[in-house]
Amino acid sequence: MKSLVFLLLVSTVSGGYRSSYRKERARDGGVFKFLVSGNETAIKQALSTCLTPGCVKAAATVLEMIDMKVDPCDNFYDFACGNFLKETTIPDHKSETGSFQMLADKHNERLRKLFETSPSANEPKIFESVRNYYKSCLDQDNIEVTGRKALLDMVGQLGGWPILEGNNWEDKTFTWQDFDVKANQKGLDTGRIIKFEILANSENVNMRMMHVVQPNLGLSREYMINGVNNKEVKAYFRYMVDLAVYLGATKEIAEEELKESLLFEIKLAEISLPRELLRNATALTNPMIVKEANKLFPGFNWTEHINNIFPDLEAPLQSNEVINLKVPLYVKRIAEYLPTVPARVQANYLIWRTIKDLVLFGDKTVQQIDLKYINILTGESLVSPRWEICAKVVAGLNGNLEFYFKEGSLTNAVGAMFAKEYFPESSKLVADEMVINIKREFKIILDELEWMDDITKKKAHVKVDKMTPHIGYAKEILDNNLVNEFYQGLELNSLDFLRNYLNLTSFIKKYNSKEFRKPINHKSWKIHGGAAIVEAFYGVHQNSLIFPAGILYGVFFQSDRPKYMNYGAIGSVIGHEITHGFDDQGSQRDEDGNLVNWWEPETKQKFLEKAQCIIDQYGNYTVDINGTVYNLDSINTQGENIADNGGIKEAYRAYKRLIRKEGEELSLPGLQYTPRQLFWISSAALYCKVARDNQMINTILTDYHAPYRFRVLGPFSNQKEFSKDWNCPLGSAMNPEKKCSVW
Secondary structure, eight states: OEEEEEEEEEEEETTEEEEEEEEEEEETTOOOOEEEOSOHHHHHHHHTBOOSHHHHHHHHHHHHHOOTTSOTTTOHHHHHHHHHHHHOOOOTTOSEEEHHHHHHHHHHHHHHHHHHSOOOTTOOTHHHHHHHHHHHHHOHHHHHHHHHHHHHHHHHHTTOOHHHHGGGOOOTTOOHHHHHHHHHHHTOOOOSSSEEEEEEETTEEEEEEEEEEOOOOSSOHHHHTTOTTSHHHHHHHHHHHHHHHHTTOOHHHHHHHHHHHHHHHHHHHHHSOOGGGGSOTTTTOOEEEHHHHGGGSTTOOHHHHHHHHOTTOSSOOOTTSEEEESOHHHHHHHHHHGGGSOHHHHHHHHHHHHHHHTGGGSOHHHHHHHHHHHHHHHOOOSOOOHHHHHHHHHHTOSTTSHHHHSTTSTHHHHHHHHHHHHOOHHHHHHHHHHHHHHHHHHHHHHHHOSSSOHHHHHHHHHHHHTOEEEEEOOGGGGOHHHHHHHTTTOOOOOSOHHHHHHHHHHHHHHHHHHHTTSOOOTTOGGGSOOOSOSOOEEETTTTEEEEEGGGSSTTTOOTTSOHHHHIIIIIHHHHHHHHHTTSTTGGGBOTTSOBOOOSOHHHHHHHHHHHHHHHHHHHTOEEEETTEEEEOOTTTTHHHHHHHHHHHHHHHHHHHHHHHHHOOOOBOTTOOOOHHHHHHHHHHHTTOEEEOHHHHHHHHHHOSSOOHHHHHHHHHHTOHHHHHHHTOOTTSTTSOSSOOOOO
16 A cells, blocks of 8 residues: 655745645655745644645635624624625625625526526426426517516406506406405415415324415515505505506506505505514414304305315315414404405505516516616616526525425426536535534533423424434435426416416416325425525424525535535534524424424423523614614514524534544635634625615515624624634623523
């Protein structure tokens, strides 16, 4: 057996190091020889530095992002992201950009290549539909010719828009229930007044259940409740009017009648429950038989309506079956209010919401009307490139990811295309090991907790043990026969973008209806085939950890860089998702995802007290935007904040335990930071982001995550290990005397 002897020549050059290598073959027992010029410090640093391509690349990225002029103990976010914040310009078609968003941009470019490449032999049939759907979205010339007419035709098929019909519109035959049925038949979204959804049964997550929920609004409730004089509400009203005028209404009539529709929607916002009251799953679980629920809304036949909007149920819903009223108070309020609203106002509103949903399929004039509105909300001043819009639409990554999560959507097809091309098996193996290590560390933390009693602790261990990881992709999506079977009956072969969309949504509706009475297999590939997204999730109904292939890349994960970089980045994300099983919402469910109170009362009270510390801490964070000071919404962000704090702690401890076993790793070249310091830098790098002022306000008011800056400052300042690694004196900004810790 032979070994390599490296002759390392080291010299000091302008405070850095220049190295050359000479390889010599030697027999066993050969000696590692050094020819040295320079000082002893240079030698030691050279010997402790990693010079692989992966390390050099990682070091370059760190150097591009950090600002060495900032004291890490004063503001670690400005230290770790300072140079990035100074040098990064937000593209005109974006409201924000950062490490995460840039990786998503790269991901979109990969999707574009997949959708624009020629088909391969023996690929699943659905791949052709995916490409054609994308192609029809790109066909702006066809949209320019057909877009306005298609919208008007749709309005006509739904009974007409009163502001266009004038006195010819007949209100005597209109009901919102009939409107929903017509819209559903076309493949359109419904439930603008009361929404019915097929979801898991919270008390038995292996079965589906019909749920009654309050509707989503056209503009977030946080804006709407501020009334007609709110800047964003004014922009929303102008948006309504502009689209109505585009379709043929006079401005005067549009303003007059749509003002009533706006006031109607504001009232819907007022009678809807605020987000903080929707965090309690027990309060949202109110099972009752349909005919009893019917009593909350006299004159509305629930059984008939549900069967009309879900015509593909294997067996029609019966009036003695149990459904869940998530928000009984909203149902009572809307039942009292709706009879006071003229049919014309209801119809104007419902058609408006339908048109708003379809602006994506409009011509360039519609796109500019939409942009004028979006500019007020987020600051964007340019329409996104069409290819980017289309890639995200096809993959279900536009908007709120609703289509990504819909069973029966293109998620599995796009996931199969992506996994075959971009995800190496070696990445999955490394990520698998990290999940095992971090789960194990969380269990050790559980054993160390003094505030948790033994009975509750034992149940917590069971929940961690039963957390099922889904990493990269489900292998079944590479089976062409399974994929063909899953999408049997779906063809998106029209030249018309809107027609393809409606065919897809109709397929999704039928798929979910047919699954309604079947047990749910939470480990099935059919609900875990999504690989093509830069995100990670905790499946609350499944007690599962989901890390799609798209996130195991770039700033989150690279197999050729030191483990401290990966543990700081994707490791903290893994810990974050594990902790979601024990945040204010995840803690309400047992090891199978069922809504069960598994806590001993005293321990539950201690948990709530610790969570309150997090709420108070983040509630004191403020953002000054052009002289207006905003406090963070620490109630609605508490789940993410608890997960951020737990995630970084678990990842750090898991890494420390790993290096005690495997030995210390080498540092990065050109940087004077230790591996443990680089762990923290790597973790903070995930959250380097710049955002426009309007978008920042939007984030503070409506996002369940704290603004990125506080996703570093909050969790890091709560970790004693951070202060130790950076020598932060007690009482400094990053080492406060009072620290919050839940897990």
